[in-house]
Amino acid sequence: MATLPASVVVVSRGRAGALTLCLTGLVQQDHPSFEIVVVADRPGLAALTAWEDRTGRTGQIKAVAFDEPNISVARNLGVEQAAGDVVAFIDDDAVPEPTWLRHLCAPFEESDTIHAAGGYVRGRNGISYQWRAQSVDRTGATVPIALDGDTPTALSPSPTQAIKVEGTNMAFRRATLAELGGFDPAYRYYLDETDLVMRLAARGGETAIVPLAEVHHGYLANATRNASRVPTDMTQIGASLAVFLRRHAPRHQIDAARARMRGDQRRRLLRHMVTGPLDPWGLQRILHSFDTGFEEGEARALETLPALPHAARPFQPIPRLADTPPLVLSGRSWQRGALMEQAARAVEEGRRVTVFCLSPTALYHRVRFVEPGIWLQTGGLFGRSDRDQPLFRVCGFASRVEKETRRISPQRGILA
Template identity: 35%
Template sequence: MRISLVIVSRDRADALASALNCLRFQTVTDFETIVVSNLPAPMGPAPAPLSHYDCQPANISLARNIGLARARGAIVVFCDDDCLPDPRFIERITAPFADPHIGAAGGMTRGTNGVAMQWQADAFGRDGRDRPLSIDLRKPWTVFAPEPDRFVKTVGTACAFRADALRAIGGFDEGFRYYFDETDVNLRLSEAGWSTAIVPAAQVHHAFAAGPHRDRRRMPTDMFEIGASAARFCRLHAPDAAAALGAQRRGLRNRVLNYHLLGLIGGQRLRFLLARLDEGIAHSQANFPPPPKPEPIPVPGPAISLPAPKPRLHFLLEGRRARMRPIASALAAAGHVVTLLDIRASARPLWAFFDDDGFWYHRGGVFGRIRRNEPLISLRTKPQYLAVELRRLALFRKVNYMISDKKPKQPAQILPELRTIAKIDSMTVLDLQSDNF
């Protein structure tokens, strides 16, 4: 099953470079990467093959349609440029499509600290308002069959679609230049009879880079497109469009007012955002392009040659960053997945990010929180901290070997060929592949 990954990017060259670097460590390699951007083609480490297409208008639906029209895979995966996919993300988000009834799949998103969940799963109604969605996080995925008035939401940070199904409904509605774009697609795919899968372990780390509509603090900088898209969605799908739009407007206004009450935005910006929200709503009502026609988008030419899959090992390096970084960089350069865990004697919560040298860096205090539902301070030892973190990591990237900067009790016998990659003779190497973590 061929796979195409489409990344839409706008004015964020640095974030895109990190995402492409991170994608080199996927456990599947038989996928093509398509970048659609208003900037020149990216340079630097990236998965192969990679193609770049220009899109100057600020319209995320148009950009995604450009990628869809050029995708050669049977499954098209979408990911934002400020997202860092876990190594098994593509493998897991595409697995449910073995079921011929599934037209869409959604993963889950961790927030800016790389640990806490930002998005898990939601449903929504024809009024565009979210509804509770219950899933079993222990299952590889949960399938939801179409329902007349409840639809399963996937978000652009981590989602995938059956290419033929998406083309058959006309792709993304370019009337949604920002906001409600995936929601509209989810609804139309469900109406066409396709089921949706939610895949808990298909995860990405969402860095929330600044963009045209928000700043680095996640505060909105303009509400025009949000208002326009909310009005369009209600007019297209809600049984009572006026009532649904009124509820959407109140909810959006309250969100902005809460930012002001919390001191996150000032009065002048508050007035600007509320005015722009209403301007967007008025614009959408006066300018209403027709929805996409349910006609197939032309399928592109023959599939290109893709590299053969190769096994990747996951190494957990435990020790101080200054000492372990050269080893982490060398292992990553050899194509392995690497997590460097730097545990300090403090109560600092766990924090994670992807280093430009190609490895994941996790830093935390032995007494600090790992999961965000834990107490602020936990009395535990370093081995206990390691055990908890290994179990957490196993959900999305299981560790094969752990290398510690402690002096070994006996010479390392594991993977002697690694000595040509990194100097580990003075360290402890543990084989965790048979352990039940």
């Protein structure tokens, strides 16, 4: 089975620090043939240059300057530079598991009928899932899809029900993206990828859901939310919803869909108000921004999307890491400094490294990817990692490390 060359597009605006961590994870991918395209503002491009100089990767990444608050235009600029047969997308505040791209691209290599693919997204603790499999209808309403096991599943949409993918973990055939005109610039933020899969559904293209194609999403602050994930403005959410409903929903369903989404957002804000970060005046102000945005979206021009051009530059593959097995290190919490020093040396040698650092407690586990490129899992020896486990369980250190290694081995590329 031939490996299709892949392009990974990263859009970054206002998060230069997160971008460099994402890039550190991307260059650890075990996919045999891929390039990286970064579309970023000036601070992001400066951080990219500094990262390239620091890591010895000067000139290896395609860079595009763009500093406007429009995710669709930014992604299209990335696609225009992408020369791979498959184009994957990841957010700048996300980090991919080392096997992410290989798993995500595999369905395209196995079947010509696959035109899109989406993986699973883990949340800020690195363990709980933020997103798995869903379908979406013409009003933007989603329904979970139950999948068994880790095997990729090819799903066929209907003209009214598409297979949803998440913008921080999705891939498309480049030819399909180009033919569809890429992402619609009318969606400056939110629902841009959902609009794309609805257009894909109209032409009948299959989508693969790939559970082992995992990214960890930091969900960092941006123009619409703060560092605590509390919304600060919903103008673009409301505007994008209006555009989406005008594009796809039957006219008689638009008012109900708007009311449903507004109700969902109000409940979301109420949860934040109950926990403290938001007051009633803030809630009303943010809901007003949703209403204002919806009215703005009703007035936006809906244009026909022209096909995207061929890649502007030749394929520029990222040099692969040395073909050595991943390294797993483990120790007690008081050994963390020595463990991290050993891990850093291994990263410099081109190894992919996982560190388990466990304390004699029942603390919940947390997984993070940290510079210079180390997967770090911390928590209590007796605490839980998967959130469906008991709060406390007695176990030995070696057996706990073995169990946790088995849990992450498919995504981390560790041979069982």
